[in-house]
Amino acid sequence: MKNNFQIPIVLLVNGEFPSHPAPMEILKSAKTIICTDGSANSLIQFGIEPQVIIGDLDSLKIDKNLFTGTLIHEPNQNNTDFEKALVWALENYVSDLNILGSTGLREDHSLANYFIFSEYSSKMNLKLVTNHFTITCHDGTRTFESKRGHIVSIFAIFPQTVVSTQFLKYPLLNSVLNPSCRTISNKSLASQFQVESNKPILVFHSHDIF
Amino acid sequence: MKNNFQIPIVLLVNGEFPSHPAPMEILKSAKTIICTDGSANSLIQFGIEPQVIIGDLDSLKIDKNLFTGTLIHEPNQNNTDFEKALVWALENYVSDLNILGSTGLREDHSLANYFIFSEYSSKMNLKLVTNHFTITCHDGTRTFESKRGHIVSIFAIFPQTVVSTQFLKYPLLNSVLNPSCRTISNKSLASQFQVESNKPILVFHSHDIF
Structure with a gap:
């Protein structure tokens, strides 16, 4: 429609x-x-x-x-x-x-x-x-256009969320995140980064380079 | 010490x-x-x-x-x-x-x-x-000094949190709250209000009267 x-x-x-x-x-x-x-x-x-x-x-x-x-x-x-x-x-x-x-x-x-x-x-x-940020919410795999040095912070919404990333300074590999996890201030290493999750997660992607 | x-x-x-x-x-x-x-x-x-x-x-x-x-x-x-x-x-x-x-x-x-x-x-x-707010976190029963018209917003941190209130405009009575519940913009009716919870909750209590 x-x-x-x-x-x-x-x-x-x-x-x-x-x-x-x-x-x-x-x-x-x-x-x-x-x-x-x-x-x-x-x-x-x-x-x-x-x-x-x-x-x-x-x-x-x-x-x-x-x-x-x-x-x-x-x-x-x-x-x-x-x-x-x-x-x-x-x-x-x-x-x-x-x-x-x-x-x-x-x-x-x-x-x-x-x-x-x-x-x-x-x-x-x-x-x-x-x-400060563009904030998105997704599950599955998503690729983000980026610049090296952009901040990337990730928040699980549900307990026991399994997250993997690519092209981030502190990589996650099937890491189990809870809402209270402080997975903040990661950094993009390239013109793209990728975040994969089995449940919806909030991704905070900074406008500026730090 | x-x-x-x-x-x-x-x-x-x-x-x-x-x-x-x-x-x-x-x-x-x-x-x-x-x-x-x-x-x-x-x-x-x-x-x-x-x-x-x-x-x-x-x-x-x-x-x-x-x-x-x-x-x-x-x-x-x-x-x-x-x-x-x-x-x-x-x-x-x-x-x-x-x-x-x-x-x-x-x-x-x-x-x-x-x-x-x-x-x-x-x-x-x-x-x-x-x-805007004084924010506290407690479980059990807590009484807050207040003025009639203060905003009170409550956020559960854990799923299935059981909350009851006294002297709020929209009372909760053994209400089951999840983190995603939008229990915001309640209002104090008196010089005190009370919030009882079986798990830790965030209580946002406004400085001003609305």
């Missing part, structure tokens, strides 16, 4: 507004921007009007009568605005979505967002792009 | 430097400040000299010969600077520690810090104080 939204599509969440060139470039080149509630205020203040705003719309400071995009009032208190937007995107056959503003500010939201993100990553092609 | 450090003792980690009055008050009233490596640069720039600096000391920009406090060189690559500081604090019989700067900036560090924090919370009386 198809929708009428022009691609690329970006979802802006109400955490820290992007400032690094990587998420900023994604924001500026988006053809469709979906905002969760309060994040629309930040985007409009930045000078860009979103195409879609979704949430309980309580924190929206714009004049709703003047807004020419799509306003989706979703008052369900059990879901966060981030999850409401992902549900709506799925229902509207969005297949690829870069998500900005998912971290920073309220730490409880940032932490919950990783779990929401990992659940929906099995249904859509999603990326969290923050001011 | 005792140590010679004056209390209260604060650990400053190299995330976002405090700006909210709650962590700022804790920073200013500390009698002993322990810094992990790079956080000492931020603290000294802010006009306060730490008593202890611990880490691999690679990112330290001060003149080490002029520093009158205790420098602890700990090059172990397997531990993050945060964990090195907690190990050192334990070895030095520190029993109460408020931790600032644990979130913000690098999201992989922020995420790993919750797991490190939860492990060491069974050994010492620890609090993470961010610009």
